Amino acid sequence: MARDGFRPIALTRDLRFAAKVQPATALCRGGNGAAQFRSTPWADWANYWGTRDAISVPNPLVKQAGHLAPAQRGIDGALLDLEYQRIELIKFNLFDNNGTYPDFVQGRNGVPGSALKVWKQMRLPKTDPHYKEVGGDAEQVCKGELIRHRNVTGICNDIFNPLMGSTNQLFARNMTFDATFPDQGRTDLTRNRHGDRLGLMKPDPQVISRKLFTRAQSNPALCNDGYGLPGFSKDANCDYKKAPFFNVLAAFWIQFMTHDWFSHLEEGHNDTAYMPVGCASQKVNGVEQALSPEDAKKLGCRPDDRIDKAFVSESTDPKTFTSNGKQYLERAPKTFRNTNTAWWDASQIYGYDDRSRQRVKRDPRDAAKLLLVQIPGRTSAGDQLGYLPTLEATDPMNPEWAGQEATAFPDNFTIGLSFFHNVFAREHNAFVTEFRKQAAATPAADSGLRNPAAPGRVIRYRDITPDELFEAARLVVAAEIAKIHTIEWTPQLLYDEPLYLGMNANWSGLFGKSYPGVSEALRQIVTRNFGTSADAKKATQWYSVFASGPGIFGLGSHVYADDPVFAVFDPNKKDIWDINNPRHVNGGVNHFGSPFNFPEEFVTVYRLHALVPDLIEYRELGADPNQIKNKIPVVETFQAKATDAMRSRGLGNWALSMGRQRLGLLALQNDPRFLQNLKIPRLDSKTQQMDVIALDLIRDRERGVPRFNEFRRQYGLRQLTGFDDFVDKHVAAGSADYKEQQDLVRTLREIYGQHTCDAAKIITDTQRNEDGSPINDCLGHANGSTVDNIEDVDTVVGWMAETTRPHGFAISETQFVVFILNASRRLFSDRFFTSSFRPEFYTQLGMDWVNNNGPGPQMMEKGTPNGHTQPVSPLKRVLLRTMPELTPELNTVVNAFDPWARDRGTYYTLDWKPRKGAESDEAFRQK
Numbered sequence: 001m002a003r004d005g006f007r008p009i010a011l012t013r014d015l016r017f018a019a020k021v022q023p024a025t026a027l028c029r030g031g032n033g034a035a036q037f038r039s040t041p042w043a044d045w046a047n048y049w050g051t052r053d054a055i056s057v058p059n060p061l062v063k064q065a066g067h068l069a070p071a072q073r074g075i076d077g078a079l080l081d082l083e084y085q086r087i088e089l090i091k092f093n094l095f096d097n098n099g100t101y102p103d104f105v106q107g108r109n110g111v112p113g114s115a116l117k118v119w120k121q122m123r124l125p126k127t128d129p130h131y132k133e134v135g136g137d138a139e140q141v142c143k144g145e146l147i148r149h150r151n152v153t154g155i156c157n158d159i160f161n162p163l164m165g166s167t168n169q170l171f172a173r174n175m176t177f178d179a180t181f182p183d184q185g186r187t188d189l190t191r192n193r194h195g196d197r198l199g200l201m202k203p204d205p206q207v208i209s210r211k212l213f214t215r216a217q218s219n220p221a222l223c224n225d226g227y228g229l230p231g232f233s234k235d236a237n238c239d240y241k242k243a244p245f246f247n248v249l250a251a252f253w254i255q256f257m258t259h260d261w262f263s264h265l266e267e268g269h270n271d272t273a274y275m276p277v278g279c280a281s282q283k284v285n286g287v288e289q290a291l292s293p294e295d296a297k298k299l300g301c302r303p304d305d306r307i308d309k310a311f312v313s314e315s316t317d318p319k320t321f322t323s324n325g326k327q328y329l330e331r332a333p334k335t336f337r338n339t340n341t342a343w344w345d346a347s348q349i350y351g352y353d354d355r356s357r358q359r360v361k362r363d364p365r366d367a368a369k370l371l372l373v374q375i376p377g378r379t380s381a382g383d384q385l386g387y388l389p390t391l392e393a394t395d396p397m398n399p400e401w402a403g404q405e406a407t408a409f410p411d412n413f414t415i416g417l418s419f420f421h422n423v424f425a426r427e428h429n430a431f432v433t434e435f436r437k438q439a440a441a442t443p444a445a446d447s448g449l450r451n452p453a454a455p456g457r458v459i460r461y462r463d464i465t466p467d468e469l470f471e472a473a474r475l476v477v478a479a480e481i482a483k484i485h486t487i488e489w490t491p492q493l494l495y496d497e498p499l500y501l502g503m504n505a506n507w508s509g510l511f512g513k514s515y516p517g518v519s520e521a522l523r524q525i526v527t528r529n530f531g532t533s534a535d536a537k538k539a540t541q542w543y544s545v546f547a548s549g550p551g552i553f554g555l556g557s558h559v560y561a562d563d564p565v566f567a568v569f570d571p572n573k574k575d576i577w578d579i580n581n582p583r584h585v586n587g588g589v590n591h592f593g594s595p596f597n598f599p600e601e602f603v604t605v606y607r608l609h610a611l612v613p614d615l616i617e618y619r620e621l622g623a624d625p626n627q628i629k630n631k632i633p634v635v636e637t638f639q640a641k642a643t644d645a646m647r648s649r650g651l652g653n654w655a656l657s658m659g660r661q662r663l664g665l666l667a668l669q670n671d672p673r674f675l676q677n678l679k680i681p682r683l684d685s686k687t688q689q690m691d692v693i694a695l696d697l698i699r700d701r702e703r704g705v706p707r708f709n710e711f712r713r714q715y716g717l718r719q720l721t722g723f724d725d726f727v728d729k730h731v732a733a734g735s736a737d738y739k740e741q742q743d744l745v746r747t748l749r750e751i752y753g754q755h756t757c758d759a760a761k762i763i764t765d766t767q768r769n770e771d772g773s774p775i776n777d778c779l780g781h782a783n784g785s786t787v788d789n790i791e792d793v794d795t796v797v798g799w800m801a802e803t804t805r806p807h808g809f810a811i812s813e814t815q816f817v818v819f820i821l822n823a824s825r826r827l828f829s830d831r832f833f834t835s836s837f838r839p840e841f842y843t844q845l846g847m848d849w850v851n852n853n854g855p856g857p858q859m860m861e862k863g864t865p866n867g868h869t870q871p872v873s874p875l876k877r878v879l880l881r882t883m884p885e886l887t888p889e890l891n892t893v894v895n896a897f898d899p900w901a902r903d904r905g906t907y908y909t910l911d912w913k914p915r916k917g918a919e920s921d922e923a924f925r926q927k
C-alpha cells in the first residue's frame with residue numbers, strides 16, 4: 001500500500017473511487033476480514049479493524065503502536081475513504097437548476113466553474129421589497145439591517161448572492177440532469193436501462209407499500225392498524241423491528257429537522273389536481289394483472305384513494321448547451337420549489353415567510369421571548385417554564401391545524417413535534433433570561449453585538465432592544481440545533497468510531513495532536529493530485545480536505561494575513577476580521593461553484609417514516625420510570641390531539657417515554673400501520689385516507705429521482721447486479737436473518753420482475769465495469785440470460801433493502817453518501833456557521849452558549865465513553881435546562897438519542913441490556 005501511494009482523485013466520473021480499495025489496502029486496514037468482502041458492492045471501510053464494536057479491535061494492547069496499531073490503521077483508513085468520497089462528491093455531484101450549470105461546466109471569464117462564487121441568478125428580483133436596498137440593477141451586496149440576523153425569508157445569508165437558499169427557490173439535483181426522470185426515456189441509456197417498464201403507477205405503489213413495507217403483526221387485534229386499544233391500554237401491541245441504539249426522540253428529531261430544511265408543500269397542500277394512487281394491478285408469475293376487489297382487500301390497499309398532485313415549477317423542455325463536444329441539459333426536465341428556507345435557521349420555529357411568521361407568538365411582557373403559557377395543574381420545574389400557546393382563529397393557517405400549538409411550520413404535527421417545539425421555545429427563553437441576568441449585573445458592559453449600519457457603536461447590555469435580542473437568540477438556537485445534529489444525533493445514527501471522529505471533525509476539527517497521520521495523508525492526497533486547474537483545485541478539493549482540519553464551524557470567523565485554514569496553526573496570528581469588510585463577513589462560505597439548495601435526492605433519503613413506532617410506551621417520572629403505564633398511538637396525537645396529549649401529560653413524561661423507547665429500524669416491512677391508513681379530512685376522495693408510504697414512492701417518481709441502481713452509480717457507489725446482492729454476506733446461511741432476507745429477495749423479484757438481457761444495450765455512462773468496458777443490460781450476466789429488473793427498483797425500496805451496513809448504522813450506505821455531501825454543504829455554505837459566527841452577530845454570551853452548550857463554563861461528561869473525554873452533550877444540556885425534573889434520569893445518559901435505560905457498555909456495543917437501576921424495565925424483556 002505504501003509503495004503504491006495514495007490513489008488519485010478521479011479525473012472523470014466513470015473512474016471514481018466507489019468506496020472500494022485495493023487488495024493490499026484492505027489487508028492492511030482489516031486483514032482477511034476486510035479483503036474477503038471486496039467483491040460485494042458495499043463500502044470496504046465497514047470491514048476495517050476498529051470500525052465496529054470491541055470484536056473489531058484485534059489486540060487492544062498494541063495501542064502503544066499509535067497509528068500503526070491495527071485498529072488505528074482501520075479507523076484512519078475509514079476516515080481517508082470517507083474524505084475521498086466527499087472530495088469526489090463535491091467534484092461530480094453538484095447540479096444547480098437555476099441556470100448556473102453551463103457556467104459550472106464551462107467556467108466564466110477564465111475562472112473555472114467550481115471556483116465561481118457569485119451568480120446573477122442569485123440576485124434579488126425587482127419584485128422583492130429589498131431589491132433597491134441591495135443595489136437594484138447594479139452589483140447587489142446586502143448590507144446594514146439585512147446582514148444582521150437570519151432574515152425571515154432566508155435572503156442575504158450570502159451577502160453577494162442575496163437570493164440563495166431563500167424561501168421558494170428551486171431544489172437542486174445531485175444527479176446528471178439527463179439521468180433524472182428515467183420514465184421519460186429521453187436518452188438511449190435510460191431506454192436501454194428500463195425499457196417501457198416504468199411509470200408513475202408502475203409498478204403499483206400501493207401494492208409495493210403493502211407487500212414490502214407493512215409491519216407484520218403477531219396479534220393484529222392488539223395493534224388495530226396502529227390505533228391501539230381503548231383507554232390507551234398497555235396491553236396494546238404493534239410489533240416493529242427496533243434499533244437498540246437509537247430512541248424515539250431521534251425519530252421525531254429528524255422530522256423536526258426536515259421541517260427546517262425543506263418542503264414541497266404550501267401550507268400543508270399540494271397542487272389542486274387529483275390523481276389515483278394505485279392499488280390497481282400486481283404481477284402474477286411475471287405478468288401484470290388487474291387487482292380484483294378481493295385481491296385489494298387481502299392486500300389491505302384502497303383503489304379509491306386519490307391524492308393531490310405535486311407542485312411543479314417548470315416543465316418545459318430544458319435548453320441544451322455543448323462543451324468540449326458533449327451536449328448537456330441546462331436543468332432537469334422538471335423543477336420544483338423548496339417552499340422553506342434551505343438554511344439551517346430554525347425556520348420551523350421562527351418562520352420562513354410573512355405568513356408563517358405571524359404564527360410565531362412573542363411574549364408581551366418581554367418581546368425578546370417566545371410566548372409560553374402556564375397550564376393549570378402542571379407543576380414540575382420544567383412546567384413552570386411554560387408551554388406553547390395554541391394557534392388562534394385569526395392566525396393564517398390550514399384549517400386542519402386548528403387547536404394545535406402555534407409554530408411556524410405546523411404540518412404533520414404529532415406529540416414528537418410538539419415535544420421539540422416546546423423544548424426549543426423554552427431554550428430560546430432560557431437564553432434570553434440569562435442575557436437579562438447578565439444585563440442586570442453588568443449593564444454598561446459590551447455585549448459584543450454590533451449594528452453593521454453603525455459598526456463603530458458599542459452595544460452595551462443595557463442598550464440591546466427586544467428585537468435585537470430575539471434575533472440573537474434565534475441565531476443561538478439555530479446553531480445549537482446544528483451542533484446537536486452534527487455531534488449528537490448523527491454519531492448515534494452512525495454509531496461507530498470513524499463516524500464519531502468524522503462528525504466531530506465536521507464541527508470542530510480533526511487535525512492536530514490526535515490525528516497527525518490522517519492530516520498528513522490528506523495533505524499528500526491533495527498535493528499529489530493535480531486537478532485541471534490550480535484554482536479549481538484550491539476552491540474545491542483543497543478546501544474540503546483542509547476543512548476537516550480546523551472543522552467547518554467557524555471557518556473564516558477570524559481573518560489572518562495568511563491563508564485562513566493554515567493560519568489556524570500559527571501561534572502568532574493576529575485577527576483582522578472586520579464587520580465593515582463584506583469579504584470578511586462572507587469570507588468563510590464556500591459553495592464549490594454551485595449555489596446552495598438541497599437536491600431532490602436529499603429529500604428522498606429522508607423519507608424515514610419507518611423510524612416511527614405505532615404506539616408510544618408511556619411512562620411517568622413521578623411513578624416508577626421502569627413501568628410502562630399506557631400504550632398511546634402516535635395517530636391519537638395527530639394535529640390538535642398532540643397539544644392535548646402534551647398538556648395533559650407533560651413535557652417531562654413524554655421526554656422519559658420517548659427517551660427510553662427504541663425507534664423503528666429503517667428496513668423493509670417495517671413502516672407504521674397508521675401511516676398507511678392515515679385519515680386526512682381535507683382530501684377530496686371517497687376514502688379521505690392516505691397511504692403515506694405509497695406516497696413516498698409516488699412523489700419520488702413525480703420528481704424524477706433516478707431509480708436505485710443508477711442513483712448509487714451517480715453517487716459513486718457500486719451497482720448491484722441482481723436482487724441477491726441485497727443479502728448480507730456476513731449473515732450465516734440458514735440463519736433466521738438469512739431466511740428473512742431471502743424471502744424479501746423473492747418479493748422484490750415478484751414485484752419488479754425479470755427480463756431477458758441484451759448485452760448490446762449500454763445502460764449508463766456514469767460508471768464502467770472494472771475491466772473498463774461499458775455497463776450493459778446484462779450487468780455481467782451472460783447475454784440472453786434472465787436477469788432481475790434491479791434497475792427499476794424505487795430508490796426508497798432499494799436503500800430500505802440494504803441489509804449490509806457499517807456497524808451501528810441506522811441508515812444505509814446509500815443514504816449516508818447523500819448526507820456526506822449535503823450535510824457538509826449545509827455548513828460550508830452558511831455564513832452564520834462560518835465567517836459570521838462572531839459576537840458582532842451572536843453576542844458574546846451567545847458565542848459562549850453555543851461553544852459551551854449553555855451558560856457558564858463547559859461541563860465534562862463522567863468517564864471516557866467509547867474511549868473519549870467529551871463535554872456533556874448539547875441536547876442533554878438543553879433537556880436538563882428545560883426540564884430540570886429529568887436530572888436523575890439523565891444522570892447516566894451520554895447521548896440523548898441512545899435509549900436512556902440502555903447499558904452503553906464498552907466500545908460501540910449494540911446490546912439491548914438495562915443499565916443499573918433499570919433491570920425491571922419491561923422494555924428489556926421485549927425482542
Ligand code: HEM
Nearest residue numbers: 251254255258262263264412414606607608609612692699
Ligand atoms: C409521525 C408522524 C408523521 C406523519 C403523520 C407524516 C406525514 C407525512 C405526509 C402526509 C407526507 C406527504 C406529503 C405529500 O407529499 O403530500 C410526508 C412527507 C414526508 N415526510 Fe413525513 N410524516 C411523519 C413523520 C416523519 C418522520 C419521522 C420523518 C423523518 C424525516 C418524515 C419525513 C418526511 C419527508 C422527507 C417527506 C417529504 C416532504 C416533502 O416532499 O417535502 N416524516 N409525511
